[in-house]
Amino acid sequence: MLLPVFALVRRADVAEVIGAALAAKASGVGVRVIAELLGRPVETVRGWLRRFAARAEVVRRYFTVLLVDAGVDPAPPGTERTPFADAVAAVVGAWWSMTSRWTRIGTVSPWLAACAVTGGILLAPAWPGQTINTSRP
Template sequence: MISGTRLSSNAGRDPSGGVGRSYTLGLIGPALAAGGLGVGHRVIAARLEVPAATVRSWLRRARANAAALYRLGVQTVVAVDQDRFTSTPRPTMLGDALEALAAAIAASADRFSLPIQNLWASVNVLTRGRLLAPSP
């Protein structure tokens, strides 16, 4: 569930339906970026002081959506400013997807003279809050 720039994680939610932990995109985003570079979930969890199972869940969900996220980023860049797209390959599909989303945000910001105040909030808007949504 997305509320502002907070995501409620299924990890940490008790089976009786109690409220789960909530993490900001400012924490989830860097975790995904590290995962996109090939860093493992345990290392990321230790660095961010978040349960490893939570980080593993974020990475699994984002990786499951990586192809769709990549496609969204590329389509947005091509629609806004196709010269902006760089094709530097990343070690993972998630890394490629995040790179494409960042390029789309930068191209849109330049084209429409919008400041990028928070990259992860912009990613949230571009993906319509579906960065960690289950794949269809």
């Protein structure tokens, strides 16, 4: 089944909503406040945050490599307060790096770009460190 580019595997909410929750958590906002701001159940938001936190280091490495590979003059993000915040910074940094090469990417959110880059598996149960492009020979 093909997913639209704004959808994450096994998630009912769009990438921008989930990304807003991840960015808020990286900024130090609590789960109950995030849930209230987004109008989502606390357990749903807690599930997003736990899933992302469980693979924060893998996500950070993946998007840092993307940041360096895609950027015209890349500058890897600095160290944040937590591994969770480091991973969020890498996602946003990769988006900025991609916009330096392909300016139209700047018309979408970092979370929509992250959804597209990962094929929708950003919060999937199994998150491979490498994606496969089947259109190449």
